[in-house]
Each structure stands twice: as structure tokens, then as C-alpha cells.
Amino acid sequence: MVRDGYKDKTVAEAVIEPGKENNLGAIALIPETAPKGKASSIVIDASKSIRKLPIDKHKMYGNNLAAWHPVAAYRDNNVVAKIKKLGVSFLRIPGGDYGNQYDWKTGEVYNYDGGVSWTPELNYYGGMVPFIKRMEKEMAGFEVMPILNVMTPDSKSIDERVDYQIQWLQDMKNKGIKFRYVEVGNEPDNKPQCLGPAAALKKGSSVTTLMKSPTSKKVTQWWTSIDNVSNVFNYTTYKVKKAFPDDKLKLMGPCPMQPMNQERLAGEPWLAPKDAPYWVEKFLKKSAKYVDTLAIHEYPLWANNNAIALLKKPQQTWPVYMPKFRSWIKKYVNSVPGQENKYIEVALTEWNSGEENSMTALIENALFCADYLGSFMKEGGDMAFFWDLFTQKPGQGGGHGMFDAENDPTNRSAERGHYWPVMLYAQKFGTNMVKCESDNPDLSVYAATGDDGKLTIMAINKTKLFAADASIAISGTGVGGGKAYQFSKKEYVWSKDLYKAIVNDGPSEININGGKNFKYTFPPFSVTLLELNK
Structure with a gap:
């Protein structure tokens, strides 16, 4: 406070030694000047839907549980209330790379090159199942999306691993745990160290031979091949659907680290040559008869060291990716006889900004998440699982988690x-996205109507320099007054020194007059949801 807010007082004068007092006298505070305004225009036509399908809130606001999370947090009534407030009724387990390393029965976590790494406290029986069963009682339709571990341990063949994962699915079914979507593996595009089958040392081995072959320490850079991953996916899908013929399970893949990653056998796919095949395209070609849902991840600015660059990413990602994905799905999946009308859902099974440095704890990450999720939905995304609920990295200054348990x-x-903008989406944002445009490149806007007739507008002002003085024109529906839910530096301030938020009040609620033509000022660096009554 002395460093940032006091006038005519040095830090040395303000230092107070233990057990002593230091009278600073009168302190003049530095007044905050009102931000300059930038004239902006928002035009909404509520009669024009922009998505083929409405937003499924259950699928769009999913999240990730990770086995390394603190088990006590999942038993905490306060935490459960916050998770429910966030609208999380769809949970991916056991989270991240543990999808490739976790033993559901013993709780052990395997190394990729053999052996056991450790056994976390949050195991399947004692941690996950009790939490899932509780959430089933408290949230209608609660379900999980399991990741099948087909990569480890090295003591089993791929075929044996698939059978072991089928046992897990059967165990969940026996316990009454709901699951409809099943993901096969996690981020194989950067797993060159993961051991492959010994039969791969002999050219021309059949897929069945490869699947039933023992693992060999001589076979690396096997899982970074799209051909191999597609073969495993197809084999796994066949066996899983044969084991559960009446359950209409949907198998998901290939789950690369980034949507447009290309093949590189040595891993680090961001270094792949420009002419290398795209993971998504080649996978769709090889697994066209087997894939039900396209699963990908994205952390669009992994360095996470530039707020300006980060806040541009929502307009540089899904407006580019989605047309490519839909064209590839049509080319490969819908060209298969009998699959002409098969709809492949596009699922982000992990998403966040990037590296877990302080950027992930600042308000910048809130702005990014609000804009990125809006863009994904606008472009026709079907499912999204935020990464994640509890992972924090104090040593790096941040963390991806929605919550800090410690x-x-x-x-x-x-x-x-x-947490706060995603909560606003889950609680308030409508399901029928409609045409909504802004003439201010720093002001991203998304709009939707709901079954209750309300029109909701999500606005993200991505600049610190100006407030957005917006004139809002609405057609295609009748609207009146309502509420504004505003999240800015008045509601959230992160302290890098203390590694916690020193202001964390959640969005402010403001009454607004609204109407078909009205004005609203969006503060600098803010997320605002306007909810207008019909």
C-alpha cells in the first residue's frame, strides 16, 4: 500500500519494526482519475441464431478433476457449494497426463518408461467415487468423462490395458456412475518417451499383433505417430463398444496438445516441419469409422508472458480452426457410406491460457477466459472442460485452477x-447465441437468448486505457430493464507478493434501464454480463 498508494512518504519512513510504533502523520491519498471513454457501438439482432445447435450448458461448462488435487477439498462443503455455483455437472477424470499413467484400482501413477512414480491420496475408491456420488445427489444430470489409460504400465500389452480400462468402466457402471463419453488417451503428440509394443520392431506386424505384443524398452517414439494412435483408438473403440453394446457410448480422440499440432515423432510438435500432417486431419482420415467426438486441447499462448498477445488469441483461434475441422469431418467422416449425416461434436477437453505463471492469477486471465469461451461457442464448439479445479503453482506465481485450496x-x-466470468456464463448466459457485433476491436461481445425470454450480453473490454462508452441497439426481440454483473479491478486485485487476491468480491450487481436502444459504459479491463428482461 505504501509503495503504490501513499503520497510524499517513502518506503523507509513506513517501515515499522516489530514491537514498535511509527507515526506517519497525515497521509494524502492519490486520487484515482476517471478513465477516458471510447465511443463504441454494439448491434444485436436477436432474430438471427448463429449456431447450428443451442448451447448445452451441461457440456459447455465442464471441468477437470486431477488425481494430484488435495483430497480434502473434494470433501469440503464450502468447496462443493462453489463448484455447484460454477455449474460443473460434467467432470473429466482422472485429469491430464494421469489419463495415461493412472491405475484406477491401486491408485498408483506410472512413469512413461516403466515403474511406479507415486500414489496420490485422491484415489478412485476413497476420493473420486464419494465425491461423484455426492454430486450426483446434489446436481441433476451429473456425469463423468473418463480418460482410458492405454499407454501404461509397461508390464501390460495395449490389449491388456484396454481390457483393464473396460473393467474400470464396468466398475463405474456397477456403482451407478453415469458416463456417456469416453476419451482414449491424453496428448499423445508429445509422448515420445512412452514405450511401444515389441512387435513394432518387426516391419509389417498386423494391428492385432501390435496390440497384443509385450511392451519393449527398445520402442520409443511410437505414440507420437498418428497412424499408431489411430490404430489404438480404433481397436479400443471396437472393444469398448463390444463390451457395452447397449450404452451408446461416444469415443473421443485424438486429444493433441493444441488444435493445429502437426506430427513430429520426437515430440515437441510445435517444432514439426510445415509439411508434416496435422494430427486432427490425419486422425479423422484414419479413424473416420470409429470416432464419435473430436477431442482437442488448447493453451493458446503457452509462454503467457504478454497480456496484449494473450487477449488477441480468442479472435485468432476458433474462427480459424472450426471451419477447418468441419471441412475435414465432412471430407473424411461424412464420406463413409452410412455416415453422411453423422454429427461429430468438437470438444475442448482441456483449455486455459498458457503456462502457470502469474498471468493465470491476474485479471487478464479472467478477460481471456471470458472471450475465449465466447468465441468457441460462437464458432460452434460443442463441449468444453476447463483446466482445472485446483492445480496451483506458487513457485511459478500462478496456477490453472479455479480454486486455491491452500x-x-x-x-x-x-x-x-x-472463476467469476465462467460462473456468469454458467448461471446467466442464454443458450441460443444470436448475431452480435462491436465496432471496437478492444470490446468483444457475445449475446444469447434463453428459454426465459431474457437477452444476455457478455462484453469484455480488453484495454486498460479506455472505458468503452457503448451505444447498444437491439432488434429481433422486445427487451426492457435488467441487471449488469460487472467484474473489474474494483472486484478483483491479485497480489503477486502475497500470492493471493487482496480484493475478491465477485461481480457487482447493478440495475440498468435497458431497452432496445440504450447506453452502457464498460470499465477498462472488465467483464460485464448484461441481463435484459423481455
Whole structure:
């Protein structure tokens, strides 16, 4: 506070030694000047839907449980209430790379090159199942999306691993745990160290021979081949659907680290040559008869070291990816006889900004998440699972998690900044996205109507320099007054020094007059949801 807010007082004068007092006298505070305004225009036509299908809130606001999370957090009534408020009724388990390394029965986590790494406390029987069963009682339609571990341990063949994962699915079914979507593996495009089958040492081995072959320490850079991953996916899909013929399960893949990653056997796919095949395209070609849902991940600015670059990413990603994906699906999947009308859902099974440095804890990450999720939905995305609920990295200054279970004694499982805009989407945003445009490149806007007749507008002002003085014109529906839910630096301030938010009040609620033509000022660096009554 002395460093940032006091006038005519040095830090040395403000230092107070233990057991002593230091009278600073009168302190003049630096007044905050009102931000300059930038004239902006928002035009909405509520009669024009922009998605082929309405938003499925259950599928769009999913999240990830990871086996390394603190088990106590999943038993905490306060945390459960916050998760419910976030609208998480779809949970991916056991999370991230543990999808390739986790033993559901023993709780052990395997190394990729053999052996056991450790056994986390949050195991399937004692941690996941009790939490899932509780959430089933408290949230209608709650379900999980399991990741099948087909990569480890090295003591089993791929065929044996698939059978072991089928046992897991059967165990969940016996326990009454709901699952409809099943993901095969996690981020194989960067797993060159993961061991492959010994039969791969002999050219011309059949797929069945490869699947039933023992694992060999001589076979690496096997899982980074799209051909191999597609063969495993097809084999797994066949066996899973044969084991559960009446369950109409949907198998998901190939789950690369980034949507447009290309093949590189040595891993680090961002270094792949420009002419290397795209993971998504080649997978769709090889697995056209087997894939039900296209699964990908994205962390669009992994370095996470430039807020300006990060906040441009929502307009540079899904407006580019989705047309390519839909064209590839049509070319490969819908060209198969009998699959002409098969709809392939596009699922982000992990998403966040990038590296877990301080950017992930600042309000910038909240702005990014609000804009990125809006863009994904606008472009026709079907499913999204935020990464994740609890992972924090104090040593790096940030963390991807929605909550911090350990570092804020004044707020148990404190919400991170990105919690609040996702919560606003889940609680308030409509399901029928409609045409909505802004003439201000720093002001991203998305709009939707709901079954209740309300029109909701999500606006993200991505600049610190100006407030957006917006004139809002609405056609295609009748609207009146309503509420504004506003999230800015008045509601959230992160302290890098304390590694916690020193202001964390959640969105402010403001009454607004609304109407078909009205004005609203969106503060600098803010996320605002306008909810207008019919």
C-alpha cells in the first residue's frame, strides 16, 4: 500500500519494526482519475441464431478433476457449494497426463518408461467415487468423462490395458456412475518417451499383433505417430463398444496438445516441419469409422508472458480452426457410406491460457477466459472442460485452477479471477447465441437468448486505457430493464507478493434501464454480463 498508494512518504519512513510504533502523520491519498471513454457501438439482432445447435450448458461448462488435487477439498462443503455455483455437472477424470499413467484400482501413477512414480491420496475408491456420488445427489444430470489409460504400465500389452480400462468402466457402471463419453488417451503428440509394443520392431506386424505384443524398452517414439494412435483408438473403440453394446457410448480422440499440432515423432510438435500432417486431419482420415467426438486441447499462448498477445488469441483461434475441422469431418467422416449425416461434436477437453505463471492469477486471465469461451461457442464448439479445479503453482506465481485450496487463510478454496466470468456464463448466459457485433476491436461481445425470454450480453473490454462508452441497439426481440454483473479491478486485485487476491468480491450487481436502444459504459479491463428482461 505504501509503495503504490501513499503520497510524499517513502518506503523507509513506513517501515515499522516489530514491537514498535511509527507515526506517519497525515497521509494524502492519490486520487484515482476517471478513465477516458471510447465511443463504441454494439448491434444485436436477436432474430438471427448463429449456431447450428443451442448451447448445452451441461457440456459447455465442464471441468477437470486431477488425481494430484488435495483430497480434502473434494470433501469440503464450502468447496462443493462453489463448484455447484460454477455449474460443473460434467467432470473429466482422472485429469491430464494421469489419463495415461493412472491405475484406477491401486491408485498408483506410472512413469512413461516403466515403474511406479507415486500414489496420490485422491484415489478412485476413497476420493473420486464419494465425491461423484455426492454430486450426483446434489446436481441433476451429473456425469463423468473418463480418460482410458492405454499407454501404461509397461508390464501390460495395449490389449491388456484396454481390457483393464473396460473393467474400470464396468466398475463405474456397477456403482451407478453415469458416463456417456469416453476419451482414449491424453496428448499423445508429445509422448515420445512412452514405450511401444515389441512387435513394432518387426516391419509389417498386423494391428492385432501390435496390440497384443509385450511392451519393449527398445520402442520409443511410437505414440507420437498418428497412424499408431489411430490404430489404438480404433481397436479400443471396437472393444469398448463390444463390451457395452447397449450404452451408446461416444469415443473421443485424438486429444493433441493444441488444435493445429502437426506430427513430429520426437515430440515437441510445435517444432514439426510445415509439411508434416496435422494430427486432427490425419486422425479423422484414419479413424473416420470409429470416432464419435473430436477431442482437442488448447493453451493458446503457452509462454503467457504478454497480456496484449494473450487477449488477441480468442479472435485468432476458433474462427480459424472450426471451419477447418468441419471441412475435414465432412471430407473424411461424412464420406463413409452410412455416415453422411453423422454429427461429430468438437470438444475442448482441456483449455486455459498458457503456462502457470502469474498471468493465470491476474485479471487478464479472467478477460481471456471470458472471450475465449465466447468465441468457441460462437464458432460452434460443442463441449468444453476447463483446466482445472485446483492445480496451483506458487513457485511459478500462478496456477490453472479455479480454486486455491491452500494459500488464502481468509477465504477457504479462494476463487481465482477466471472463476467469476465462467460462473456468469454458467448461471446467466442464454443458450441460443444470436448475431452480435462491436465496432471496437478492444470490446468483444457475445449475446444469447434463453428459454426465459431474457437477452444476455457478455462484453469484455480488453484495454486498460479506455472505458468503452457503448451505444447498444437491439432488434429481433422486445427487451426492457435488467441487471449488469460487472467484474473489474474494483472486484478483483491479485497480489503477486502475497500470492493471493487482496480484493475478491465477485461481480457487482447493478440495475440498468435497458431497452432496445440504450447506453452502457464498460470499465477498462472488465467483464460485464448484461441481463435484459423481455
